[in-house]
Amino acid sequence: MIKKSPSIINKLWSCSAVFLLLAFWLCITSTGLIDAYMLPSPLQVGKAFVTEFPALMEHSLISLSEAFAGLALGIFLGFAIAVAMDRFDILYQALYPLVILTQTVPAVAVAPLLVLWFGYEMTPKIILIVITTFFPIAIGLLSGFKSADPDAVNLLRAMGATRWQIFRYIKFPGAMGQFFSGLRISASYAVVGAVISEWLGGFGGLGVYMTRVKKAFAFDKMFAVIFLISVISLVLMKAVDILHRLSMPWEQN
């Protein structure tokens, strides 16, 4: 008898759940339980996706370039903050509450302010993405640095290692796992951040597209773009997972 691996069975369950949801959706729309203009059927959404595909791609490109620019800067900032806070305890004491504070302010609330300050171009959008993405990276790296085995650190010290060598050989590689967990979250934040900042003004991007189709009450296109955004987030998270596996080969076995 062939034993099915658990991961295949798990996939089977999650696929059938999605399939059931789609079937349910199709049922309530095709039976006229909910008016089609309020909730378009999955088929209409699919059709809208196909007809709007060129426009969607064009806007995605804009959103994605914002997301990537913001994410890259966010990683850089998160990294710098984590290294500085790990190195100087005073900075840790001083900055930690501040870093937490940046996360308690909702992105949607800050976005209009950023638009007023920096206009409708890319700058306010990238800033918003940086604010949302640096946090998981910084916190992940920081806890990774702090969890370095003190015995290993002492061994390297006994060998005469400098602070930089201890960072390079123990703290940094030891924090890679937490870095990637943070990056996974940040990657999806970056896309959401881009869309939110585009809602508040701009000349292109999925958020701008969304506000346009909303004003036209084009629900099918709304659904198409929502669907696209979640696909993009999923793809990015998967890409991070692959990167994670490739750069940490010792975790394979």
Place this chain on the structure above:
Amino acid sequence: MAVLEVKEVSKSFNGQEIIHQISLSLKEGELVSLLGISGSGKTTLFNIIAGLSLPDEGKVFLNGAEITGRPGQVSYMLQKDLLLPYRTVIDNVSLPLLIKGMKKNEARQKASDYFSQFGLEGTQKKYPSQLSGGMRQRAALLRTYLFSEQITLLDEPFSALDMLTKREIHQWYLRVMEQIKLSTLFVTHDIDEAILLSDRICLLTGKPGRISQEIIINKPKPREKGFSLSHEFLHYKRQIIKYLEENL
């Protein structure tokens, strides 16, 4: 001449003296054990010799030069092998050479020259998680050796291994020590292990810990496997147990 010399070292923590006036010396090619129960200050002494902490009193000398409070002179090995999971065996082992400033390829080359001698042939590109406990300890030992070629401090290095692996690694250690002319300061609480491996055993007893007795094991090396079952061996063991019990 002694390669390592510890002179009247004392250390207190929070007003409590942990070790008191400990002196010992290690000659070239010699294995000296520090035998004591847990809490007798073995690890404190170790950290002082490794230069990780400063003694309140006393000095440490390596080849006649004072190294008190100066790390980067002697390396050590613990029960925990402390191999870094994200570095291959060769890169773990060559770490001390990198720290000393050697180029990566040069360090790998130098380290791999010792792999067969340490029984690690073929493990160069593996990760530590792919090795058995005994192999990991060998790798950790090679790393220690590559740091300071003549002297190693071992703090209960084999206590996590099962009995058979331990027996095997003891024999192997004595052999390798002989070949590479290693001097070893060996901390253990295992009496059998101490008798089997040592030239001299220093008994560390009391609170604060002090060296209260030195026992010389008069048995030429290499010692055959049967030694640990001989009358001679038992005689030493009886002597040590009696002494430890009297001085608790």
